Amino acid sequence: MTTDHDRELQRLAEAVSDSTSVDWDDESGAHPALDPAIQGLRKVEAVASAFRRASVGASENTGRAVRSWGHLEVLELVGEGSFGVVYRAHDPLLDRGVALKLRREGSSNRQFIEEGRRLARVRHPNVLTVHGVDVHDDQVGMWTELVDGRTLREIVADQGPMDSNEAVAIGIDLSRALAAVHEGGLIHGDVKASNVFRETGGRIVLGDFGSASELDSTGRLSGSPVSVAPERFAGAAAAPASDIYSLGVLIYFLLSGHYPVEGDDLATILERHKTDGSVPLDERRPEIPAEVADIVHRATATDPGQRFASAADLEGALTAVIDGPTEPHPAREGDFPPDKRWRPRKWLVAFAVVAVVVGLAGWRAISLRTSAPLVTEATLLLDTPDGPIALQDGASIAPGDRLYLEFELSAPGHVYVANEDEAGEVFTLFPIPGLDLENPLPEGRIRLPGAIDGEVNDWRVTSAGGTETFLVVASPEPVAEIESHFASWTAASASRPVSPSSETEGLVRGVGALSAAPLSNGDGNRLAELQRRLSELEGRGRSFWSRRFVLQSGSNRSQ
Amino acid sequence: MRNPPQDESKIESTARLLGRVRDGDEAARERLVSRYLPLIRRWAHGRLPNYARDISDTDDLVQVALLRALNRVEDFVPRHEGAFLAYLRSIVLNSVRDELRRVARRPGRGQLSDEHPASGLSLVEQAIGREALEAYETALSKLATDHQEAVIMRIEFGCTYREIADAVGKPTANAARMTVSRALIRLAEEIDDHRP
Numbered sequence: 001m002t003t004d005h006d007r008e009l010q011r012l013a014e015a016v017s018d019s020t021s022v023d024w025d026d027e028s029g030a031h032p033a034l035d036p037a038i039q040g041l042r043k044v045e046a047v048a049s050a051f052r053r054a055s056v057g058a059s060e061n062t063g064r065a066v067r068s069w070g071h072l073e074v075l076e077l078v079g080e081g082s083f084g085v086v087y088r089a090h091d092p093l094l095d096r097g098v099a100l101k102l103r104r105e106g107s108s109n110r111q112f113i114e115e116g117r118r119l120a121r122v123r124h125p126n127v128l129t130v131h132g133v134d135v136h137d138d139q140v141g142m143w144t145e146l147v148d149g150r151t152l153r154e155i156v157a158d159q160g161p162m163d164s165n166e167a168v169a170i171g172i173d174l175s176r177a178l179a180a181v182h183e184g185g186l187i188h189g190d191v192k193a194s195n196v197f198r199e200t201g202g203r204i205v206l207g208d209f210g211s212a213s214e215l216d217s218t219g220r221l222s223g224s225p226v227s228v229a230p231e232r233f234a235g236a237a238a239a240p241a242s243d244i245y246s247l248g249v250l251i252y253f254l255l256s257g258h259y260p261v262e263g264d265d266l267a268t269i270l271e272r273h274k275t276d277g278s279v280p281l282d283e284r285r286p287e288i289p290a291e292v293a294d295i296v297h298r299a300t301a302t303d304p305g306q307r308f309a310s311a312a313d314l315e316g317a318l319t320a321v322i323d324g325p326t327e328p329h330p331a332r333e334g335d336f337p338p339d340k341r342w343r344p345r346k347w348l349v350a351f352a353v354v355a356v357v358v359g360l361a362g363w364r365a366i367s368l369r370t371s372a373p374l375v376t377e378a379t380l381l382l383d384t385p386d387g388p389i390a391l392q393d394g395a396s397i398a399p400g401d402r403l404y405l406e407f408e409l410s411a412p413g414h415v416y417v418a419n420e421d422e423a424g425e426v427f428t429l430f431p432i433p434g435l436d437l438e439n440p441l442p443e444g445r446i447r448l449p450g451a452i453d454g455e456v457n458d459w460r461v462t463s464a465g466g467t468e469t470f471l472v473v474a475s476p477e478p479v480a481e482i483e484s485h486f487a488s489w490t491a492a493s494a495s496r497p498v499s500p501s502s503e504t505e506g507l508v509r510g511v512g513a514l515s516a517a518p519l520s521n522g523d524g525n526r527l528a529e530l531q532r533r534l535s536e537l538e539g540r541g542r543s544f545w546s547r548r549f550v551l552q553s554g555s556n557r558s559q
Numbered sequence: 560m561r562n563p564p565q566d567e568s569k570i571e572s573t574a575r576l577l578g579r580v581r582d583g584d585e586a587a588r589e590r591l592v593s594r595y596l597p598l599i600r601r602w603a604h605g606r607l608p609n610y611a612r613d614i615s616d617t618d619d620l621v622q623v624a625l626l627r628a629l630n631r632v633e634d635f636v637p638r639h640e641g642a643f644l645a646y647l648r649s650i651v652l653n654s655v656r657d658e659l660r661r662v663a664r665r666p667g668r669g670q671l672s673d674e675h676p677a678s679g680l681s682l683v684e685q686a687i688g689r690e691a692l693e694a695y696e697t698a699l700s701k702l703a704t705d706h707q708e709a710v711i712m713r714i715e716f717g718c719t720y721r722e723i724a725d726a727v728g729k730p731t732a733n734a735a736r737m738t739v740s741r742a743l744i745r746l747a748e749e750i751d752d753h754r755p
Contacts, residue, residue: 009744010740010744013739013740013741013743013744013747014736014740016743017713017714017736017739017740017743036751037744037747037748037751039751040746040747040748040749040750040751041743041744041747043691043694043695043747043750043751044695044714044743044746044747044750046686046687046691047683047687047691047692047695047714048714049686050605050682050683050686050687050692051602051605051683051714051715051717052717054604054605054606054681054682054683054686077717102719139719139721139732
């Protein structure tokens, strides 16, 4: 037996020991000389698996800890992630169930801790929440919220492909999750059905950040080959576009039970990427609405430049579809090219139609545009001593919180920011007198409200009172329709002294304007009306970009 | 004064407790029972037949076996904690087999088993078949003692490599990992010889 053979057997034995999945038929085929030993290990694996399942049953029956790790009581093995095994555990201090992921020995401690740190930087309802990372008995572990549910892979395997509304709704949640991840400066790197859970009750949760990397990091290539963006195989850096591709593949999978590019091995998959060998979604499911198929095709375009510019854009497109009327995909001869891939011109036509419909139906967060987006990566952030936290729809803010907006302007433009509280009172947040920045803003990375006399400022929340809606609009030209409204609304005050240590630091936004109790169901009605008018103007050839953020203001922030 | 390293402390602790049990120290006996009972109980859950898997039956059987093992502690000189765990396992396994024979002789049980064959099988047997489990036991018995202990601790009791290292006297968790892997490869060779 050669040393290589020893190594192969060692690897398989470790897989058995660590309950890592092994394709035994593939292993036998790849190493015929080792087949007897591989078959023996396969039998051992069956025994090991039977013991593990029996132990899990015992834990479930008794509800007693099988051991402890730090202060946590480990109850049962529930699964495996990319770098460790996952247990259901109980935190006796907080008296709550948690998921405990213990690093698989042999993987890097640093890598595991990094995963925890990455996850901890992202706080979003659709992203797994990390409670802590620690080392006990030389074993690194991370404990997170315990998600009671099933993976999307299990659901599809059990129930078959989903209908388009269900898949699109999941796509919207995951787009929001990815937007939060990207806004945290991270790339997930392994978005796939087995890494997404549907909690009992319906919440969608993106987990397993074992493959996550910093933005623009080339890093190692990991993830399932059928879900990995083709440019990554060629050495391209991890980027939001690669996650968007994987999410497109996931939606494709939810709708069809297949992947756009499939193959028995990596070489076949790579070859099919090169030869445009993907199978259009509408070939697998002709009844899928054309808009949905178009979105999936665009998200999974081979050329990253043809995909959605951001997860928020993908969310906007999906939201437009699910809120608006959809038509069955007609058999339109010549309507799609033979490869049925997304083409920008067709997409824009489809989107323009949907945008108007959605504007009338009541829209949440959409991008209105006729060309390349003027604004990308728009993020409303909470400024904290530990660093900024990206705020997603539904996030909580509290009096004293300091907020700012960041985005990328692809060309000089006029930007307008307003806020409406639960009582329906609207405040102009930008532009306002006294700020260093004024319209038109220059191309590039922008932070609002920007500085006063060179000192960076934030908007500061001054009182609590229910739903807070923020509207951001951008246009290459001044927008008289907006400016007339802005002039009539209360402007945030920039007259207070600004000092990093001052209690009044930050732009004070409408002192006393936030009511202690809701007076009416404001729900951003005036800003929604403004958006509606903009969408009508859009239909007459005007070009805008807009986004609405809806937050919850309480006496305490609870994220 | 410097505290002993954790692994030394653990081995000493088990050995010391066993010594105190030999001297008739009831508190030491209680401590050993509380230490090993949860682990043995969990393991036994998978080895008991369906009809005896009720939690009270498992507890009764495991506690009786554990106390029986401690009563015979004069016969056992632990090389390390892992050996003691393997010793406990063998005692409990014998108790399970005794229980199965006793129940099989009891009127009515045979009929029940005939009507519901699965009721006479343990969870592990239900999963892989009685023959496969017997082949595993036979192959396991042919391994060197340290390999047997490593396999039992990892595969049957689900111990971590750190725990295994502490229990079998390996310097690091990675060393224990290597021992487990080698033991599994040896087990695979043996088990393949015993099953077509």
